[in-house]
Amino acid sequence: MIDFSISPELEDIRRRITALMDEYVYQNEDKVIEHEGLPVDLERELQQKVKDARLWAPNLPKQWGGMGIGYVGQALVNEIIGRSVIAPRVFGSAAPDAGNAELLIIAANEAQQERYLRPLAAGDVRSCFAMTEPEVSGSDPTGLRTTAVRKGSEWVINGHKWFISGAIGSAFAIVMAVTDASAEPRKRASMIIVPAETAGFEIIRAVGVMGSGGVGGHCEIRFENCRVPAENLLGKVGEGFKLAQARLGPGRIQHCMRWLGAAERSFEMMCRYALERESFGEPLANKQTVQNWIADSAAEINAARIAAKTRASRFR
Ligand SMILES: Cc1cc2nc3c(=O)[nH]c(=O)nc-3n(C[C@H](O)[C@H](O)[C@H](O)COP(=O)(O)OP(=O)(O)OC[C@H]3O[C@@H](n4cnc5c(N)ncnc54)[C@H](O)[C@@H]3O)c2cc1C
Numbered sequence: 001m002i003d004f005s006i007s008p009e010l011e012d013i014r015r016r017i018t019a020l021m022d023e024y025v026y027q028n029e030d031k032v033i034e035h036e037g038l039p040v041d042l043e044r045e046l047q048q049k050v051k052d053a054r055l056w057a058p059n060l061p062k063q064w065g066g067m068g069i070g071y072v073g074q075a076l077v078n079e080i081i082g083r084s085v086i087a088p089r090v091f092g093s094a095a096p097d098a099g100n101a102e103l104l105i106i107a108a109n110e111a112q113q114e115r116y117l118r119p120l121a122a123g124d125v126r127s128c129f130a131m132t133e134p135e136v137s138g139s140d141p142t143g144l145r146t147t148a149v150r151k152g153s154e155w156v157i158n159g160h161k162w163f164i165s166g167a168i169g170s171a172f173a174i175v176m177a178v179t180d181a182s183a184e185p186r187k188r189a190s191m192i193i194v195p196a197e198t199a200g201f202e203i204i205r206a207v208g209v210m211g212s213g214g215v216g217g218h219c220e221i222r223f224e225n226c227r228v229p230a231e232n233l234l235g236k237v238g239e240g241f242k243l244a245q246a247r248l249g250p251g252r253i254q255h256c257m258r259w260l261g262a263a264e265r266s267f268e269m270m271c272r273y274a275l276e277r278e279s280f281g282e283p284l285a286n287k288q289t290v291q292n293w294i295a296d297s298a299a300e301i302n303a304a305r306i307a308a309k310t311r312a313s314r315f316r
Contacts, residue, residue, distance in 0.1 A: 004309065010073055017055055017080050017091070024049060025084050035206070037215040038086055046090045047123055057092035057121065059254065060101055064121040066092070071250060075257045075312035079305075082261025089123075089215065096129045096165050099251040100174055103129075107191070107235040107243050116172055116193060125171035130161040130194075130221060131244060138163070141176065141244065142185035146223060148177035148192055150230065155179075155192055157200070157226040166216035167203050170196050175223070176240050189240030193232040200226030256308045263301050270294065 024046055031038055050056050058077045060066025081087040088094035097120055104117040119125045132138035135145060146159020157177055172195045179190040194201055202224065206217025235243050271294060274285040284290045
Protein backbone atom coordinates (compact mmCIF):
# COMPACT_ATOMS: atom_id res chain seq x y z
CA MET A 1 0.00 0.00 0.00
CA ILE A 2 1.22 3.49 -0.79
CA ASP A 3 1.65 5.82 2.17
CA PHE A 4 0.20 9.24 1.29
CA SER A 5 0.97 10.89 4.61
CA ILE A 6 3.34 13.86 4.57
CA SER A 7 6.19 13.96 7.09
CA PRO A 8 6.25 16.86 9.61
CA GLU A 9 9.52 18.08 8.00
CA LEU A 10 7.88 18.27 4.56
CA GLU A 11 4.78 19.93 6.01
CA ASP A 12 7.06 22.58 7.51
CA ILE A 13 8.89 23.09 4.19
CA ARG A 14 5.56 23.45 2.36
CA ARG A 15 4.36 25.97 4.94
CA ARG A 16 7.54 28.04 4.60
CA ILE A 17 7.45 27.97 0.78
CA THR A 18 3.79 29.04 0.83
CA ALA A 19 4.73 31.95 3.12
CA LEU A 20 7.46 33.11 0.70
CA MET A 21 5.05 32.81 -2.23
CA ASP A 22 2.50 34.94 -0.36
CA GLU A 23 5.03 37.53 0.75
CA TYR A 24 7.23 37.95 -2.33
CA VAL A 25 6.15 35.98 -5.40
CA TYR A 26 2.50 36.67 -6.33
CA GLN A 27 2.89 40.42 -5.91
CA ASN A 28 5.76 40.48 -8.45
CA GLU A 29 4.02 38.54 -11.22
CA ASP A 30 3.07 41.73 -13.03
CA LYS A 31 6.77 42.69 -13.38
CA VAL A 32 7.39 39.88 -15.88
CA ILE A 33 8.80 40.99 -19.24
CA GLU A 34 7.33 38.90 -22.08
CA HIS A 35 9.80 36.15 -23.21
CA GLU A 36 12.38 37.34 -20.65
CA GLY A 37 10.89 36.74 -17.22
CA LEU A 38 11.51 38.99 -14.23
CA PRO A 39 14.02 41.87 -14.45
CA VAL A 40 17.42 40.37 -13.52
CA ASP A 41 18.00 42.44 -10.35
CA LEU A 42 14.55 41.65 -8.97
CA GLU A 43 14.91 37.95 -9.77
CA ARG A 44 18.29 37.82 -8.00
CA GLU A 45 16.86 39.62 -4.97
CA LEU A 46 14.00 37.10 -4.69
CA GLN A 47 16.36 34.15 -5.26
CA GLN A 48 18.53 35.42 -2.40
CA LYS A 49 15.53 35.44 -0.05
CA VAL A 50 14.84 31.83 -1.02
CA LYS A 51 18.49 30.86 -0.49
CA ASP A 52 18.56 32.63 2.90
CA ALA A 53 15.50 30.59 3.90
CA ARG A 54 17.31 27.39 2.76
CA LEU A 55 14.54 26.64 0.29
CA TRP A 56 16.68 26.83 -2.88
CA ALA A 57 16.76 24.04 -5.50
CA PRO A 58 14.47 21.31 -4.10
CA ASN A 59 15.78 18.89 -6.74
CA LEU A 60 19.47 19.14 -5.81
CA PRO A 61 21.37 17.45 -2.99
CA LYS A 62 22.62 19.60 -0.10
CA GLN A 63 26.19 19.19 -1.33
CA TRP A 64 25.24 21.30 -4.38
CA GLY A 65 23.34 23.92 -2.41
CA GLY A 66 19.94 22.27 -2.78
CA MET A 67 17.38 20.95 -0.30
CA GLY A 68 18.05 17.22 -0.68
CA ILE A 69 14.42 16.20 -0.07
CA GLY A 70 13.98 13.25 -2.47
CA TYR A 71 11.35 12.75 -5.17
CA VAL A 72 8.21 12.87 -3.02
CA GLY A 73 9.51 16.07 -1.42
CA GLN A 74 10.23 17.55 -4.84
CA ALA A 75 6.75 16.63 -6.02
CA LEU A 76 5.11 18.29 -3.03
CA VAL A 77 7.09 21.53 -3.19
CA ASN A 78 6.82 21.84 -6.99
CA GLU A 79 3.06 21.71 -6.56
CA ILE A 80 3.28 24.98 -4.61
CA ILE A 81 5.97 26.54 -6.79
CA GLY A 82 3.91 25.79 -9.93
CA ARG A 83 1.17 28.13 -8.72
CA SER A 84 3.11 31.07 -10.14
CA VAL A 85 4.85 31.28 -13.49
CA ILE A 86 7.76 33.20 -11.94
CA ALA A 87 8.31 30.91 -8.94
CA PRO A 88 10.29 28.05 -10.59
CA ARG A 89 13.18 30.40 -11.39
CA VAL A 90 12.89 32.16 -8.02
CA PHE A 91 13.18 28.79 -6.21
CA GLY A 92 15.89 27.38 -8.52
CA SER A 93 13.70 24.57 -9.82
CA ALA A 94 12.97 25.73 -13.38
CA ALA A 95 13.25 23.58 -16.48
CA PRO A 96 15.57 22.95 -18.25
CA ASP A 97 18.24 23.99 -15.72
CA ALA A 98 16.94 21.70 -12.96
CA GLY A 99 17.12 18.62 -15.21
CA ASN A 100 20.51 19.60 -16.61
CA ALA A 101 21.93 20.04 -13.11
CA GLU A 102 20.61 16.59 -12.13
CA LEU A 103 22.21 15.16 -15.28
CA LEU A 104 25.57 16.80 -14.53
CA ILE A 105 25.45 15.36 -11.01
CA ILE A 106 24.95 11.85 -12.41
CA ALA A 107 27.23 11.96 -15.45
CA ALA A 108 29.77 14.80 -15.32
CA ASN A 109 33.35 14.31 -14.18
CA GLU A 110 34.87 16.55 -11.52
CA ALA A 111 36.25 19.13 -13.97
CA GLN A 112 32.90 19.34 -15.83
CA GLN A 113 31.05 19.71 -12.54
CA GLU A 114 33.29 22.60 -11.46
CA ARG A 115 32.98 24.39 -14.78
CA TYR A 116 29.30 23.78 -15.65
CA LEU A 117 27.39 22.43 -12.65
CA ARG A 118 28.66 24.81 -9.98
CA PRO A 119 27.41 28.05 -11.62
CA LEU A 120 24.23 26.31 -12.82
CA ALA A 121 23.33 24.97 -9.37
CA ALA A 122 23.89 28.43 -7.88
CA GLY A 123 21.57 30.01 -10.47
CA ASP A 124 24.39 32.16 -11.86
CA VAL A 125 23.98 30.88 -15.43
CA ARG A 126 21.26 29.24 -17.54
CA SER A 127 21.58 26.21 -19.82
CA CYS A 128 19.59 24.26 -22.41
CA PHE A 129 19.09 20.64 -23.45
CA ALA A 130 19.17 19.96 -27.20
CA MET A 131 17.66 16.65 -28.24
CA THR A 132 14.52 17.14 -30.41
CA GLU A 133 14.90 17.59 -34.18
CA PRO A 134 12.38 18.90 -36.73
CA GLU A 135 13.06 16.15 -39.27
CA VAL A 136 12.35 13.14 -37.00
CA SER A 137 9.86 12.18 -34.29
CA GLY A 138 10.83 13.64 -30.91
CA SER A 139 8.94 10.80 -29.22
CA ASP A 140 11.45 8.35 -30.67
CA PRO A 141 14.98 9.71 -30.19
CA THR A 142 16.53 6.56 -31.70
CA GLY A 143 15.95 8.33 -35.05
CA LEU A 144 18.09 11.40 -34.25
CA ARG A 145 20.21 12.65 -37.16
CA THR A 146 22.55 15.20 -35.57
CA THR A 147 26.06 13.72 -35.65
CA ALA A 148 29.20 14.21 -33.58
CA VAL A 149 32.33 12.90 -35.26
CA ARG A 150 35.59 12.54 -33.36
CA LYS A 151 38.42 14.34 -35.21
CA GLY A 152 41.69 14.29 -33.27
CA SER A 153 41.10 15.92 -29.91
CA GLU A 154 37.68 17.35 -30.85
CA TRP A 155 34.07 16.44 -31.54
CA VAL A 156 32.67 18.01 -34.71
CA ILE A 157 28.90 18.42 -34.45
CA ASN A 158 26.50 18.91 -37.37
CA GLY A 159 22.73 18.93 -37.13
CA HIS A 160 19.44 20.69 -36.57
CA LYS A 161 17.36 20.93 -33.36
CA TRP A 162 14.18 22.69 -32.32
CA PHE A 163 11.99 23.41 -29.31
CA ILE A 164 15.18 23.86 -27.29
CA SER A 165 13.89 25.61 -24.16
CA GLY A 166 15.86 28.50 -22.74
CA ALA A 167 18.48 28.51 -25.51
CA ILE A 168 18.66 32.30 -25.86
CA GLY A 169 21.02 33.50 -23.13
CA SER A 170 22.18 29.99 -22.13
CA ALA A 171 25.81 29.58 -21.11
CA PHE A 172 25.92 26.05 -22.57
CA ALA A 173 23.86 23.34 -24.24
CA ILE A 174 23.86 19.62 -23.50
CA VAL A 175 23.51 18.15 -26.98
CA MET A 176 22.35 14.68 -27.93
CA ALA A 177 24.17 13.56 -31.09
CA VAL A 178 24.78 10.30 -32.94
CA THR A 179 28.37 9.15 -32.38
CA ASP A 180 28.03 5.64 -33.85
CA ALA A 181 25.28 5.19 -36.45
CA SER A 182 26.05 1.46 -36.74
CA ALA A 183 25.44 0.72 -33.05
CA GLU A 184 22.15 -0.72 -31.81
CA PRO A 185 19.44 2.02 -31.72
CA ARG A 186 19.73 2.91 -28.02
CA LYS A 187 23.53 3.08 -28.13
CA ARG A 188 23.92 5.33 -31.17
CA ALA A 189 23.84 8.70 -29.43
CA SER A 190 26.02 10.42 -26.84
CA MET A 191 25.71 13.66 -24.88
CA ILE A 192 28.19 16.48 -25.41
CA ILE A 193 28.48 19.85 -23.65
CA VAL A 194 28.65 22.79 -26.06
CA PRO A 195 29.46 26.24 -24.62
CA ALA A 196 27.14 28.79 -26.26
CA GLU A 197 30.00 30.91 -27.58
CA THR A 198 31.37 28.00 -29.70
CA ALA A 199 31.60 28.82 -33.41
CA GLY A 200 29.02 26.83 -35.40
CA PHE A 201 26.38 26.90 -32.62
CA GLU A 202 23.67 29.09 -34.11
CA ILE A 203 20.28 29.99 -32.63
CA ILE A 204 18.00 30.53 -35.63
CA ARG A 205 14.76 31.64 -33.93
CA ALA A 206 12.45 31.16 -30.98
CA VAL A 207 9.70 28.81 -32.19
CA GLY A 208 6.18 30.12 -31.52
CA VAL A 209 4.32 28.21 -28.79
CA MET A 210 0.98 28.63 -27.03
CA GLY A 211 1.18 31.30 -24.31
CA SER A 212 4.44 32.94 -23.31
CA GLY A 213 7.65 31.47 -24.76
CA GLY A 214 9.20 31.58 -21.28
CA VAL A 215 12.73 32.70 -20.45
CA GLY A 216 15.10 32.13 -23.40
CA GLY A 217 12.37 30.85 -25.77
CA HIS A 218 11.94 27.36 -27.27
CA CYS A 219 14.47 27.66 -30.05
CA GLU A 220 15.49 26.26 -33.38
CA ILE A 221 19.26 25.69 -33.43
CA ARG A 222 21.74 24.69 -36.09
CA PHE A 223 25.13 23.05 -35.49
CA GLU A 224 27.48 23.60 -38.39
CA ASN A 225 30.97 22.13 -38.01
CA CYS A 226 30.67 23.02 -34.35
CA ARG A 227 33.93 21.90 -32.69
CA VAL A 228 34.31 21.23 -28.98
CA PRO A 229 37.14 19.52 -27.07
CA ALA A 230 36.89 15.72 -26.74
CA GLU A 231 36.65 16.11 -22.94
CA ASN A 232 33.21 17.76 -23.36
CA LEU A 233 31.68 14.30 -23.75
CA LEU A 234 29.26 13.68 -20.88
CA GLY A 235 29.48 10.14 -19.53
CA LYS A 236 30.65 7.52 -22.01
CA VAL A 237 30.25 7.21 -25.79
CA GLY A 238 26.86 5.63 -26.58
CA GLU A 239 25.30 6.50 -23.20
CA GLY A 240 23.11 9.34 -24.54
CA PHE A 241 19.86 7.40 -24.50
CA LYS A 242 20.45 5.99 -21.02
CA LEU A 243 21.33 9.43 -19.63
CA ALA A 244 18.30 11.01 -21.34
CA GLN A 245 16.03 8.53 -19.55
CA ALA A 246 17.70 9.34 -16.23
CA ARG A 247 17.24 13.07 -16.86
CA LEU A 248 13.71 13.08 -18.26
CA GLY A 249 12.08 10.66 -15.76
CA PRO A 250 12.32 12.83 -12.63
CA GLY A 251 11.75 15.92 -14.82
CA ARG A 252 8.29 14.61 -15.73
CA ILE A 253 7.33 14.53 -12.03
CA GLN A 254 8.51 18.12 -11.53
CA HIS A 255 6.70 19.34 -14.68
CA CYS A 256 3.54 17.50 -13.82
CA MET A 257 3.41 18.78 -10.23
CA ARG A 258 4.00 22.36 -11.38
CA TRP A 259 1.08 22.06 -13.81
CA LEU A 260 -0.99 20.64 -10.99
CA GLY A 261 -0.18 23.73 -8.89
CA ALA A 262 -1.24 25.93 -11.80
CA ALA A 263 -4.48 23.95 -12.12
CA GLU A 264 -5.19 24.24 -8.38
CA ARG A 265 -4.68 28.00 -8.43
CA SER A 266 -6.92 28.30 -11.53
CA PHE A 267 -9.53 26.20 -9.74
CA GLU A 268 -9.48 28.54 -6.73
CA MET A 269 -9.87 31.54 -9.05
CA MET A 270 -12.80 29.82 -10.76
CA CYS A 271 -14.53 29.15 -7.43
CA ARG A 272 -14.01 32.75 -6.25
CA TYR A 273 -15.39 34.08 -9.53
CA ALA A 274 -18.41 31.76 -9.39
CA LEU A 275 -19.21 33.11 -5.92
CA GLU A 276 -18.68 36.78 -6.79
CA ARG A 277 -20.23 37.00 -10.26
CA GLU A 278 -24.01 37.39 -10.39
CA SER A 279 -26.29 36.68 -13.31
CA PHE A 280 -30.10 36.68 -13.38
CA GLY A 281 -30.20 37.73 -9.74
CA GLU A 282 -27.91 35.10 -8.22
CA PRO A 283 -24.23 34.07 -8.12
CA LEU A 284 -22.95 31.80 -10.91
CA ALA A 285 -22.18 29.27 -8.14
CA ASN A 286 -25.93 28.64 -7.77
CA LYS A 287 -26.28 27.34 -11.35
CA GLN A 288 -26.31 23.58 -11.57
CA THR A 289 -24.17 23.37 -14.72
CA VAL A 290 -21.50 25.62 -13.17
CA GLN A 291 -21.53 23.37 -10.08
CA ASN A 292 -21.04 20.33 -12.34
CA TRP A 293 -18.07 21.96 -14.06
CA ILE A 294 -16.49 22.77 -10.71
CA ALA A 295 -17.07 19.25 -9.37
CA ASP A 296 -15.62 17.67 -12.55
CA SER A 297 -12.53 19.90 -12.35
CA ALA A 298 -11.99 19.02 -8.68
CA ALA A 299 -12.22 15.29 -9.46
CA GLU A 300 -9.77 15.56 -12.39
CA ILE A 301 -7.26 17.57 -10.34
CA ASN A 302 -7.41 15.10 -7.46
CA ALA A 303 -7.00 12.12 -9.80
CA ALA A 304 -3.94 13.74 -11.41
CA ARG A 305 -2.48 14.55 -7.99
CA ILE A 306 -2.77 10.96 -6.79
CA ALA A 307 -1.27 9.62 -10.04
CA ALA A 308 1.69 12.01 -9.81
CA LYS A 309 2.35 11.34 -6.14
CA THR A 310 2.20 7.58 -6.75
CA ARG A 311 4.80 7.92 -9.54
CA ALA A 312 7.04 10.04 -7.30
CA SER A 313 6.84 7.40 -4.52
CA ARG A 314 8.04 4.73 -6.97
CA PHE A 315 11.20 6.75 -7.74
CA ARG A 316 12.26 6.65 -4.11
C1 LIG B 1 7.15 23.92 -24.99
C2 LIG B 1 8.08 22.82 -25.41
C3 LIG B 1 9.37 22.77 -24.87
C4 LIG B 1 10.25 21.76 -25.28
N1 LIG B 1 11.52 21.77 -24.78
C5 LIG B 1 12.43 20.89 -25.28
C6 LIG B 1 13.81 20.98 -24.88
O1 LIG B 1 14.20 21.81 -24.06
N2 LIG B 1 14.69 20.11 -25.45
C7 LIG B 1 14.31 19.16 -26.37
O2 LIG B 1 15.17 18.43 -26.84
N3 LIG B 1 13.01 19.06 -26.75
C8 LIG B 1 12.07 19.90 -26.25
N4 LIG B 1 10.75 19.83 -26.65
C9 LIG B 1 10.37 18.85 -27.65
C10 LIG B 1 9.55 17.71 -27.09
O3 LIG B 1 10.34 16.85 -26.35
C11 LIG B 1 8.92 17.03 -28.32
O4 LIG B 1 7.99 17.93 -28.88
C12 LIG B 1 8.27 15.74 -27.95
O5 LIG B 1 9.24 14.79 -27.63
C13 LIG B 1 7.39 15.23 -29.10
O6 LIG B 1 8.13 15.15 -30.28
P1 LIG B 1 7.59 15.79 -31.64
O7 LIG B 1 7.17 17.20 -31.40
O8 LIG B 1 8.63 15.54 -32.69
O9 LIG B 1 6.28 14.98 -31.98
P2 LIG B 1 6.19 13.51 -32.63
O10 LIG B 1 7.08 12.56 -31.91
O11 LIG B 1 6.39 13.63 -34.11
O12 LIG B 1 4.71 13.14 -32.31
C14 LIG B 1 3.60 13.69 -33.07
C15 LIG B 1 2.33 13.21 -32.44
O13 LIG B 1 2.25 11.78 -32.49
C16 LIG B 1 2.04 11.24 -31.19
N5 LIG B 1 2.79 9.98 -31.07
C17 LIG B 1 4.12 9.79 -31.23
N6 LIG B 1 4.45 8.52 -30.99
C18 LIG B 1 3.30 7.87 -30.66
C19 LIG B 1 3.00 6.53 -30.28
N7 LIG B 1 3.94 5.59 -30.19
N8 LIG B 1 1.69 6.23 -30.05
C20 LIG B 1 0.73 7.17 -30.15
N9 LIG B 1 0.97 8.46 -30.47
C21 LIG B 1 2.24 8.81 -30.71
C22 LIG B 1 2.55 12.29 -30.23
O14 LIG B 1 1.91 12.23 -28.96
C23 LIG B 1 2.19 13.58 -30.95
O15 LIG B 1 0.84 13.94 -30.71
C24 LIG B 1 9.83 20.79 -26.24
C25 LIG B 1 8.53 20.83 -26.74
C26 LIG B 1 7.67 21.82 -26.36
C27 LIG B 1 6.28 21.85 -26.95
